[in-house]
Amino acid sequence: MGTHNHQTIQPHNHTAMTIIEIKELFKTYNDSEVEVHAVNGVDLNIEEGEFTAIVGPSGSGKTTLLNMLGGLDQPTSGNIRIDDTDLGKLKSSQLIDFRMKNIGFVFQSYNLIPVLTAKENVEFVMHLQGRPKKEREARTMQLLEAVGLKGREDSRPSKLSGGQQQRVAVARALASKPKFVLADEPTANLDSKSTENLLNIMEELNKQEKITFIFSTHDQRVVNKAHRVITLEDGKIISDNRKK
């Protein structure tokens, strides 16, 4: 005690900006005779550029939390603020628009549109947003290259491996330069080589483009890569550790 450490101001994250603020969040299901408190009083801030894994046993509320964060599901009570926007205050049409502009999604089952090529899948949201063709194409090619799929732009999902499809999904999630990406069990269907590959790509995008990633996962390899690990149990945060 009393060494030079004593009064040192922690440099950690001193320039980081909070982009997500979750306050007293609850989600209760009443479908059956028993009430299920899927998310049971969560307070959480996510800072720009974080690479966070949310872990916990099956049924601990990971997907429910992610879905509320992505505006795919309504909280029973509580508050989610993304930058200056209170999600709960948006009308449904505004929410759709907000989601498209600000949040990228990666799902366990890739969810690509089967009749569209890799390139068309990545371009799709930009198309809906009415972005100019030149801009769409440039961004798409840049992203497909970043995820190691240069040369496969015109392949349909059925011609790609699971790992390649998930890389298209990551490129798609980033297409409209979202504030953050939510990835629900992104490696659940991938072998270890594809998992490693995907994680390296996401880590690189996190570093280079400062993309904030939030994963829900059971996968130890994802946990090992994450810079922050949040553990849920029975809908509550029981630990929250930053590694780097």
Ligand SMILES: Nc1ncnc2c1ncn2[C@@H]1O[C@H](COP(=O)(O)OP(=O)(O)OP(=O)(O)O)[C@@H](O)[C@H]1O
């Ligand atoms: N639509 C629903 N209706 C009723 N209960 C639900 C519904 N969705 C989730 N639950 C319940 O909420 C709790 C949390 O589920 P959730 O899917 O969020 O957990 P999870 O941690 O993502 O689980 P897993 O790791 O298995 O995906 C569980 O008890 C689940 O049964």
